[in-house]
Amino acid sequence: MRKMETLVLFSPELTVEQREQAIATLSEVIDREGGKLLLVDQWGMKDLAYPVRKQMRGFYVRFEYNAPNQLVAELERIIRIQDNIFKFITVRLSDQAEEVA
Template sequence: MRQYETLLLLSPELAPDGRKEIIDALTGIIERENGKMLLTDEWGMRDLAYAVNKQSRGFYVRLEYAAPGDCVTELERNIRISDGIFKFITVKLNEEFTPEEA
């Protein structure tokens, strides 16, 4: 397993229930694909440095998890087809990682 971090930029028009629904769906995908969630960090609504998809504000969420590479592929596929997420980035934090280390 490897340790990853995915930073999501959610639409500012989403209600808190809509944001929670998206986060829960992504967490479910990670766990279904034999991964383990380590941390869900909601940074809140922030102004963007420049407009992205005609949005000047966005709600930031950081997901930290341990998973195999196939899980990241499936997670990013679902992020791309999601309506409430308009920007994301995934970064590998640690090559050899066991969830017990967390």
């Protein structure tokens, strides 16, 4: 398993409940696919450098997790079919997952 990070940009028009439900859905995908969620870091509403889907603001959330190979593909597939997510990026943090006690 590798330590991964996915940064997700949510629509600013989502209510708090809708955003929490979307975050819970992504967290469930990580658990279901055999990963271990380490951190969900909500950065909050930020101004964007350029318009994305005619919006100049977005809500950023960073997921940090240990993941087997197939998890990233499934997580990105789920993210792509969500209408409330504008953009995302997944980055490998290290080749070896850290053991969390």
